[in-house]
Amino acid sequence: xxxxxxxxxxxxxxxxxxxxxxxxxxxxxxxxxxxxxxxxxxxxxxxxxxxxxxxxxxxxxxxxxxxxxxxxxxxxxxxxxxxxxxxxxxxxxxxxxxxxxxxxxxxxxxxxxxxxxxxxxxxxxxxxxxxxxxxxxxxxxxxxxxxxxxxxxxxxxxxxxxxxxxxxxxxxxxxxxxxxxxxxxxxxxxxxxxxxxxxxxxxxxxxxxxxxxxxxxxxxxxxxxxxxxxxxxxxxxxxxxxxxxxxxxxxxxxxxxxxxxxxxxxxxxxxxxxxxxxxxxxxxxxxxxxxxxxxxxxxxxxxxxxxxxxxxxxxxxxxxxxxxxxxxxxxxxxxxxxxxxxxxxxxxxxxxxxxxxxxxxxxxxxxxxxxxxxxxxxxxxxxxx
Amino acid sequence: xxxxxxxxxxxxxxxxxxxxxxxxxxxxxxxxxxxxxxxxxxxxxxxxxxxxxxxxxxxxxxxxxxxxxxxxxxxxxxxxxxxxxxxxxxxxxxxxxxxxxxxxxxxxxxxxxxxxxxxxxxxxxxxxxxxxxxxxxxxxxxxxxxxxxxxxxxxxxxxxxxxxxxxxxxxxxxxxxxxxxxxxxxxxxxxxxxxxxxxxxxxxxxxxxxxxxxxxxxxxxxxxxxxxxxxxxxxxxxxxxxxxxxxxxxxxxxxxxxxxxxxxxxxxxxxxxxxxxxxxxxxxxxxxxxxxxxxxxxxxxxxxxxxxxxxxxxxxxxxxxxxxxxxxxxxxxxxxxxxxxxxxxxxxxxxxxxxxxxxxxxxxxxxxxxxxxxxxxxxxxxxxx
Numbered sequence: 001x002x003x004x005x006x007x008x009x010x011x012x013x014x015x016x017x018x019x020x021x022x023x024x025x026x027x028x029x030x031x032x033x034x035x036x037x038x039x040x041x042x043x044x045x046x047x048x049x050x051x052x053x054x055x056x057x058x059x060x061x062x063x064x065x066x067x068x069x070x071x072x073x074x075x076x077x078x079x080x081x082x083x084x085x086x087x088x089x090x091x092x093x094x095x096x097x098x099x100x101x102x103x104x105x106x107x108x109x110x111x112x113x114x115x116x117x118x119x120x121x122x123x124x125x126x127x128x129x130x131x132x133x134x135x136x137x138x139x140x141x142x143x144x145x146x147x148x149x150x151x152x153x154x155x156x157x158x159x160x161x162x163x164x165x166x167x168x169x170x171x172x173x174x175x176x177x178x179x180x181x182x183x184x185x186x187x188x189x190x191x192x193x194x195x196x197x198x199x200x201x202x203x204x205x206x207x208x209x210x211x212x213x214x215x216x217x218x219x220x221x222x223x224x225x226x227x228x229x230x231x232x233x234x235x236x237x238x239x240x241x242x243x244x245x246x247x248x249x250x251x252x253x254x255x256x257x258x259x260x261x262x263x264x265x266x267x268x269x270x271x272x273x274x275x276x277x278x279x280x281x282x283x284x285x286x287x288x289x290x291x292x293x294x295x296x297x298x299x300x301x302x303x304x305x306x307x308x309x310x311x312x313x314x315x316x317x318x319x320x321x322x323x324x325x326x327x328x329x330x331x332x333x334x335x336x337x338x339x340x341x342x343x344x345x346x347x348x349x350x351x352x353x354x355x356x357x358x359x360x361x362x363x364x365x366x367x368x369x370x371x372x373x374x375x376x377x378x379x380x381x382x383x384x385x
Numbered sequence: 386x387x388x389x390x391x392x393x394x395x396x397x398x399x400x401x402x403x404x405x406x407x408x409x410x411x412x413x414x415x416x417x418x419x420x421x422x423x424x425x426x427x428x429x430x431x432x433x434x435x436x437x438x439x440x441x442x443x444x445x446x447x448x449x450x451x452x453x454x455x456x457x458x459x460x461x462x463x464x465x466x467x468x469x470x471x472x473x474x475x476x477x478x479x480x481x482x483x484x485x486x487x488x489x490x491x492x493x494x495x496x497x498x499x500x501x502x503x504x505x506x507x508x509x510x511x512x513x514x515x516x517x518x519x520x521x522x523x524x525x526x527x528x529x530x531x532x533x534x535x536x537x538x539x540x541x542x543x544x545x546x547x548x549x550x551x552x553x554x555x556x557x558x559x560x561x562x563x564x565x566x567x568x569x570x571x572x573x574x575x576x577x578x579x580x581x582x583x584x585x586x587x588x589x590x591x592x593x594x595x596x597x598x599x600x601x602x603x604x605x606x607x608x609x610x611x612x613x614x615x616x617x618x619x620x621x622x623x624x625x626x627x628x629x630x631x632x633x634x635x636x637x638x639x640x641x642x643x644x645x646x647x648x649x650x651x652x653x654x655x656x657x658x659x660x661x662x663x664x665x666x667x668x669x670x671x672x673x674x675x676x677x678x679x680x681x682x683x684x685x686x687x688x689x690x691x692x693x694x695x696x697x698x699x700x701x702x703x704x705x706x707x708x709x710x711x712x713x714x715x716x717x718x719x720x721x722x723x724x725x726x727x728x729x730x731x732x733x734x735x736x737x738x739x740x741x742x743x744x745x746x747x748x749x750x751x752x753x754x755x756x757x758x759x760x761x762x763x764x765x766x767x768x769x770x
Contacts, residue, residue: 047435049433050437207724305725327392339673339674345393357416
């Protein structure tokens, strides 16, 4: 931390989404100055934060000016281009995580390359830029296979499952048109998806959360069960160790989320994120230290909080927007039916399929909790009447 | 609730102290619009809230204008004069709790009179305006006795323990000079002090929290142990029932805190507060629904949340200002020593003796928790080096 003259340090978060909103909540308890760079006053965080700077949360000029006003800069998304990060770091800003770490979350090709160097278990993968390369890869791994944009994507997508060479060619051509580098990955025959979060401070302290099960539908996280039910101790420990090793090797500061596939043999890494993550929302009600408080403690180089779960199980279910935007009008039913459900609503405009909030339910029986969380989320969406 | 055209209702809280600050935190999760009327931009809540109106939080003009912009009005203090409340209610604002309830928290004479009508156990008391009356009361109850200002007080005080007639006369004369009505109360020979909180909604739903032990020093709350260790079930149930009966009889909407003395025979009522209360800060980390969320749910006429404790015990210790204002600089020691301690810092200017934050520790053994909470609070104050 640079020597600050303020009674408490000022943390600037680039991006005004729900992650910034919930980090603001945690910052209130810690009593730190929390400032957000948001694109619009209607952004989720901008609606509630007392210190909002409006600007382009991906552009050099605005981020640079914002960084100068803060003691430490962090992010609610990974979309700040690497050249922008370099300029800001070269200008003397304290950026956590730094660009040397962040580029592994921004570029899947770099991540896979580095993971391979580190011996971290991953699906088989290959950088591909010609249909012949994809066909050769498919001949090795079998079809369908997965094509991923190394960075970004197009048409709002970055991952495509393709069943044959013709489908692959279509993706490849559109990628070329959009200047997008592709990599091919085997479609892992997984039992289920898992995730593990670890926090790391500049001092080098690490705190790892329990391994959770994530339930995705159409590429969108729907539910998280913490801890992952029935996961054997060896696999859980291996997954936590893998996250610790990655955080250390990549020099992550703040939170690292590692998304995993559980296979018959063990776990393999799917994706990385270097920020608070949807798979950690359960910590707000189910862990001694929420992921948002933990992220702040890490980027401020404070000692990390206990990542311990406070109950046998916590289930998180995302609330997606439905056809009727009056979510608040449905609170009464959800709250009356289950006084234990914790509602987190992000103040975003309701659009079908958009993540607009989540619910947490804490208790002893994961099946019971899952049923109750699903019921509440479904009701808030407006599926029941 | 008046019919609002907003997607979510707007709650206005009068007063910008730490109670408003922590209510704002809870409002973020609920996704409601939360607006605060604060006297200064440096007020605890004004530093973090996205929607701050500056004005006189006790005066008619500013509160009236503020009320017009909100769907429901509530309070972080009880200092809004009754005539102001009347005007605002007569103007059509939804005020929760309403003045009919609030006056029992504002005026100890009214509270005692009403409690007596309801048969609620209280210390012996009498309205006094002449030294002869105090002497007669002292002859009945014994000395020392307690003199209280019915409303407000003077020299920053509202409660005086007087050992004899000469001391009583001094208080009486100063009270007369300041236009303050006094009441005399017996000095209860209590075992310890307890508190119980209940929430009540306009619909009439009630949710009562576990009875807690409060540890006061020089009239200031230092620690809270939830639930009160070793309290027998009959007394606990009686205390909870008493709070429920009072909330119902006084038509409280929102939170009611009842401060109690535990005696050999049972419990007697000391004071009432109709807002989130220091005795309920433990709920932020130790109950399924924090008192701040519960207050919002109650004033919004939403179904109330579960008031259940999430662990066997929670201990809260207030952090008071000490000689060295660099509280943040001491975080590192407290957090490194005990990663389970939850720090809540209010962003207020540090002055000796002022409540500037609190810590919560949750676990199984109240003595262990109390030692750890005291240690953390003492360290944050700056008593240890």
